[in-house]
Amino acid sequence: MEYKAKYITSDIKLSCYEDKFFKSDIMFDHHMLIWFISGETKIVQADATYFFKKGDIFLIPRNQLATIINYPKDGQPHKTVVMHLSTAKLREYYAKLDVTLKASASQKILSYSNHPLLESCLSSLVPYFELSDLPEAIASLKITEAISILRTIDKTVDNVLANFEEPGKIDLASYMLKNFMFNLPLEKFCYLTGRSLTTFKRDFQKAFNMTPQRWLTQKRLELAHYHLVERKAKPTDVCYEVGFENLSHFSFAFKKRYGYAPTELLQRS
Template identity: 55%
Template sequence: MEKRIPAPLAEVVHSCLADKFSRNEVMPDDHYFFRVISGEVKIVLSDVTQVFGPGDTILLPRRQLSTVIQYPKDNQPYQCVLIIFKHERLKDYYSRNRAKEQTALSTAVRSYAKHPLLESYFGSLIPYFDLPDGLPEKILALKIDEALTILRTIDECVDAFLADFSEPGKIDLASFMEQNYMFNMPLKKFSYLTGRSLTTFKRDFINIYGSTPQRWLTKRRLKLAHDLLSENKQKPVEVYREVGFENLSHFSYAFKKQFGYAPKEIL
């Protein structure tokens, strides 16, 4: 079940997954600001995994590659209230509120402890989801402004994310791929994040690795899967999604083709 405060761009959402388990690779085009009501959410980055539960408030910056896993906990469904900070909203806000000058931070998930301003804000949103006609645009705009003002009050560094309207520039392809190969995304997304067209991305990739991106990604993901199975004693059903495969049967087939034995034979 998902309720939205009706808006042209669905900027405020109440999500409830009931008994469902949800896992998605995401690279949001906008900043996601959300409060977990019940259940748990696991956010997997290239170098760290974080788990959040009821009462936790999280900011997932735009263009942050991550795997987001949402699931029930303690007989409660996963529920959250999500505010999406759209590009145009942010530009309008910062045209009226000067951003603090600071050194840009590396992109990462930011989390916030309970705070009276956050408790009051999210508590005020819940009743709005029952309005039959939704919030008027002017009130929605005020609630978005309020969220941004609260964030800037409790996090002095957040402007480095929210006030950054730049597009990704050309970066070192090899370093980026070694850090993010496990994320199951279209090549077009990988090329965009490295500041390249898809054609240039494929050409540069072959020049660096002597292989097509698809073949390299499969081989690299299978190596990671082998390590997780043999060293961490994880089960194939726990591993295949973590390393970027969409289903267990494809993973098992590719694994056996690569190593000569099935994933379950390692255990």
């Protein structure tokens, strides 16, 4: 895979993938505002799947788990402008405002596709990526501009951007059953369920009577088997959507568990 990235600051980058596809499982530490220049993206979350393409603009809230698969399209690379809306920047912005938040703020991906104000703001960043040095103040102004536009076109976005709460201790079993397909370090699951590593392992053993890694592999294989049998899905698609790093590891683990390779299920159908 050939990946290129140009940065204005650590919070604003031009991202480009030129290979067949790129897949990653991510927990976003910051809200991410993304504008598509070319290519396609498939984002799989526990309760929804999204597709984005050229011209689309969307906001991914922080602390969300997702599998992201990026594809080139029509001979063009997967290219996006990505802006991180960090907690520090948002605290600074909202410190001057009196905002009342709703208790049940939506944490779903928010789409603002082809909105002229946002597109103008984000597309105006492209020339800056060719500069060797850009004053920090200018980059900060562009982020402030983007936040202000979001608040103008979406009256509910404050419930996302101005919510600075960190994850508290939640029911571990329910959370893991909903999110086991995301291939993240154990420490990330600890953080998102409000636990230390020691407490997480102890509570996990109590809930599932096995180690986290063994349970995760088992659940991912069960989900893969279901997709292959019921959806007639391709092994290459299933592999990445259920949380495996690569196809060879998935095929090995699948055959060890079920006694036959994933491709054999396709041959039987």
